[in-house]
Amino acid sequence: MPKIKTHKGLSKILNKRKNDIKIGKQGSRHNTGYKSTSVNRKNRKGSNLSKADKNRLKNLI
Numbered sequence: 001m002p003k004i005k006t007h008k009g010l011s012k013i014l015n016k017r018k019n020d021i022k023i024g025k026q027g028s029r030h031n032t033g034y035k036s037t038s039v040n041r042k043n044r045k046g047s048n049l050s051k052a053d054k055n056r057l058k059n060l061i
Contacts, residue, residue, distance in 0.1 A: 004059055010057065010060050011061065014057070021048065022046050022047070024043075028040070028044070
């Protein structure tokens with residue numbers, strides 16, 4: 001049985017933590033020069049995946 005390959009697009013966005021999976025916020029990759037400072041600051045924090053999304057994407061990471 002062949003191995004399941006990692007989805008490279010997802011691996012650039014998601015970060016595995018001890019008990020959770022962290023995902024970056026949208027709009028934080030480029031063109032940040034004209035966005036407000038508060039928007040850039042909020043995008044840095046990221047958020048955790050929901051339980052439903054975690055189960056759906058578990059095999060791709």
